[in-house]
Amino acid sequence: MIESKLGECVFTRVEIETRVKQISTAISQDYVGKRPLIISILRGAIFFTVDLTRSLAIPFDLDFMSISSFKTGFKKVEIEKDITEEVADRDVIIVEDIIDTGMTLNFLMHIMEKRFPASIVACTFLDCPDRRFIEVPVHYSCFEIPDIYVVGYGLDFRGDYRNLLEVYTLHDTSGRSTQILKHMGKGGPR
Amino acid sequence: MEKVSIITLSRETESLGDEIAEKLSQLLNYQLIDRDQLAQFLHESGHDDLDENIDRVKFLIWAKAVREIVYKQIKKRPIIFLGRGGQTIFQNDVRTFHLLIVSSPEVRLKRIMEKYHQDEVTASHILSELDRKREKFLLETLGADWKNPMMYNLVLNTAYYSVDRACHIILEAMANIGVPSLGKGEQQPLFPNLDFGGNRVDFVHPSEEEFARILDFYRIKWLYEPRTFPLEWDNEGNVIEAFSPDFYLPDFDLFIELTTQRQKLVRKKNRKVRRLRELYPQIKIKVIYSRDYMHLLRKFGVEDNQ
Numbered sequence: 001m002i003e004s005k006l007g008e009c010v011f012t013r014v015e016i017e018t019r020v021k022q023i024s025t026a027i028s029q030d031y032v033g034k035r036p037l038i039i040s041i042l043r044g045a046i047f048f049t050v051d052l053t054r055s056l057a058i059p060f061d062l063d064f065m066s067i068s069s070f071k072t073g074f075k076k077v078e079i080e081k082d083i084t085e086e087v088a089d090r091d092v093i094i095v096e097d098i099i100d101t102g103m104t105l106n107f108l109m110h111i112m113e114k115r116f117p118a119s120i121v122a123c124t125f126l127d128c129p130d131r132r133f134i135e136v137p138v139h140y141s142c143f144e145i146p147d148i149y150v151v152g153y154g155l156d157f158r159g160d161y162r163n164l165l166e167v168y169t170l171h172d173t174s175g176r177s178t179q180i181l182k183h184m185g186k187g188g189p190r
Numbered sequence: 191m192e193k194v195s196i197i198t199l200s201r202e203t204e205s206l207g208d209e210i211a212e213k214l215s216q217l218l219n220y221q222l223i224d225r226d227q228l229a230q231f232l233h234e235s236g237h238d239d240l241d242e243n244i245d246r247v248k249f250l251i252w253a254k255a256v257r258e259i260v261y262k263q264i265k266k267r268p269i270i271f272l273g274r275g276g277q278t279i280f281q282n283d284v285r286t287f288h289l290l291i292v293s294s295p296e297v298r299l300k301r302i303m304e305k306y307h308q309d310e311v312t313a314s315h316i317l318s319e320l321d322r323k324r325e326k327f328l329l330e331t332l333g334a335d336w337k338n339p340m341m342y343n344l345v346l347n348t349a350y351y352s353v354d355r356a357c358h359i360i361l362e363a364m365a366n367i368g369v370p371s372l373g374k375g376e377q378q379p380l381f382p383n384l385d386f387g388g389n390r391v392d393f394v395h396p397s398e399e400e401f402a403r404i405l406d407f408y409r410i411k412w413l414y415e416p417r418t419f420p421l422e423w424d425n426e427g428n429v430i431e432a433f434s435p436d437f438y439l440p441d442f443d444l445f446i447e448l449t450t451q452r453q454k455l456v457r458k459k460n461r462k463v464r465r466l467r468e469l470y471p472q473i474k475i476k477v478i479y480s481r482d483y484m485h486l487l488r489k490f491g492v493e494d495n496q
Contacts, residue, residue, distance in 0.1 A: 070407045070490040077408050101486065103408040131485060133476045134410070134442060149485065 004157060007169035007177055010150055010186055011143060016166070019142045020048065023123065024055035027093065027140060035059045037090040037117075039083055041108065042066040044097030047154035047162070048125040048142075052095065061085055067107070077107050087115035097154045098126040099141075102134030109136065125153065126167075143167075146184070148177045194364065195264040195285040198276030200336060203320040204301040206348040206356065207291035211272045213357045216472065217438075219417050221263060224272040231259045253279045275328060277341050287364055288342040291356070297349040358440040361413070397450045397483060398436055404490060405437070413438040417445075419473070421465045433462040435475055445475040450483055 011019075027036075038060050040049035046064075053062060063083035070077075092112055099105050105122055112120050123140035130147040149172075151157050152164030161168070169177040197220065201207020208224075215222035223231070229239045237255040240248065256279055263269055264285075271280070280286040293301075295317075302313040328336045339345045344363045346356055393399040393414065405412045415434045422431035435445035447463065449456050456479070463477055478486070 070404060075407065100489070103404075103410065106410070107408055131482060133444065133446060133478065134439075147482065147485065149488065 004160070005171045006151070006161070007171040008181055008186070009166050009168055010145065010148075010181065011153075011167040013165045016142070016153060017051070020051045020125075021055050023140050023142055024052050025057075027052075027123070028055075028057040031058050031060075031091060034091050035061065036093050037061045037063065037085055037087065038093045038095060039112075040064050040095045041097070041104075042081065044154040044156065044162070045095045045125070048097055049095045052123070061090075065108075067104070077104075079111065087112060087117050089116070089118045092117040092120040093140075094120065094122045096122065096124040098128060099124045099136065099138055100128040100131040102132045102136040105136045105138075106134045126150070126155070146180050148172075148180055194287045195268045196260065196276075196280055196283065197268075197270045197287045197289060198280055199270055199272050199289045199291065200277050200342070201273065201291040202293060202298065203317060203324060204298040204305070205291045205293040206301075206353055208272065209353045210291055210348075210356050210360070211270050213353050214360065215270050216470075217357060217361065217417065218268070218270075219419065220268045220270045221266070222270045222272065223260070223263070225274060228256065228259070228274060231263070232256070235259060249275070275336075277336065281341075287344075289360060290337070290339070290342040290345045292337070292345065292347050294347070294349040354443060358411075361416075361440060362411075365413070395448070395450065397448055400487070401437070401446075401448055401478075401483075404486070405439070410442075411440055413440065419466050419470060421462060421469065431462075433466055435466075443474060445473060447475060447477045448483060449477060450480045456480075 035058070038049065038053060040046060040062065042064050043066070049062070053060065063085045064081065065079065065083050066081035068078045068080050094105070094108055094112065096105060099122065109120065109122070121139035122137065124138055125142050127138055127141040127144045128147060129144065149157075149170050150167050151161035151170060152167040154162055155167070156162045157170055169181065172178065197214065199207055199211045199214075201210075211222055211224070214220065232239050232255060235255070235258070237252070240252050253275070256274070260269060260271065260280075277288045277290075280288075299310065299313055299317055302308065302317050303310060306313065306316060308316065344360060346359060348356055351359065393402065398414070402412060402414070415436060416438045418432045418434040420429040420432050422429070424430050435447045437446040437448075438444070439446065447459065449459050460477070463475060466473065466475065
């Protein structure tokens with residue numbers, strides 16, 4: 001049983017800063033001589049995108065996209081806010097907060113591929129392969145996490161906790177999250 | 191239209207028809223009867239296969255024997271009848287879906303070059319010879335233009351589609367084919383249990399319906415329980431245990447099984463999935479357990495309804 005109060009710390013502020021800079025360096029090296037178009041998927045990815053792009057050593061264009069969510073009662077996923085930049089012949093990097101089932105990224109990739117980019121890759125703050133059933137390529141991933149519910153650094157629970165600088169589990173009365181974190185050598189009180 | 195028991199698949203040389211037949215056979219669990227399999231059945235039932243000296247009369251006698259064999263086989267499970275003039279042999283059978291696979295000469299030539307590692311001139315000779323043999327057989331047996339699209343329910347040009355994509359199109363065409371002559375104003379599905387997202391399906395469990403809604407939301411095409419995999423047989427070859435995964439996602443060639451049941455039943459299902467993986471290693475299946483499913487619902491903000 002998951003409750004809405006915070007559980008244990010999964011990734012500290014320092015761990016996140018260090019890892020985001022590493023990914024930023026990797027992207028800077030991979031895109032030397034290019035000017036990628038970075039598309040941040042609102043709203044969860046915004047915190048990650050800001051930190052990621054601040055450390056980039058290459059020129060880039062930044063745009064934002066938002067898609068409708070299932071819980072808001074839409075029958076089909078739709079683009080709520082589209083990017084304004086042209087995608088054709090651009091090197092596109094889609095930035096997500098978390099990739100789990102693969103359904104959202106699959107939809108975004110399809111949308112972008114129809115706009116004829118020169119290349120397209122995905123960059124995510126968290127990757128949860130245990131929940132994946134739609135196979136999607138993930139090129140850059142800060143952290144791989146097991147199948148636990150986490151919040152912070154852009155990830156929310158009913159709108160809360162996005163602003164946390166660390167990543168936490170939600171309190172799990174079954175103790176399952178604690179056990180998994182212990183196995184990872186993680187955890188500890190807030 | 192009655193339920194499809196026979197798919198006839200006619201194809202041009204190197205049009206990917208054989209590959210499509212194989213894949214469809216896997217996807218639908220239909221028995222594939224190709225030239226060799228048919229020859230074996232004919233031999234077992236005391237009939238001769240067609241030889242080089244073929245004519246229309248010989249073909250009609252042979253076709254009668256083939257019909258008897260096929261009608262016996264479809265009592266066990268539906269079949270895909272590859273080539274051999276199937277579109278004519280079963281022309282008037284209402285349980286049959288007739289499929290023609292074609293491709294442009296340029297694409298077929300390229301496939302020959304790659305397949306036989308030949309230059310363009312040699313490949314062109316090979317293709318001409320293969321086309322000639324096929325034309326000769328069909329002209330002497332059918333006595334009709336086998337490429338007439340009116341003979342088929344679906345004609346597909348694989349110059350534009352991969353095998354997987356072609357199979358997806360065929361499945362969709364079969365699932366949505368209608369019978370206008372019914373005059374009821376509504377198209378009747380060919381397979382009652384073959385249904386892409388968007389049409390009404392009688393789900394066994396509410397969790398399956400919710401999952402289908404999520405797939406629909408993300409525009410992911412799905413079929414509900416489209417295929418049953420035999421898992422165990424008795425000494426007489428009768429199927430005594432089978433497994434029908436809940437969903438098939440044709441774009442990903444992936445089966446999905448939801449398990450939101452009690453632990454005892456989960457163990458039973460896990461055993462079936464293990465057996466399926468042993469018997470059908472080419473099949474991709476993902477099991478979504480109760481906990482995974484609750485996470486999924488929570489992500490989509492619907493956990494309070496469960």
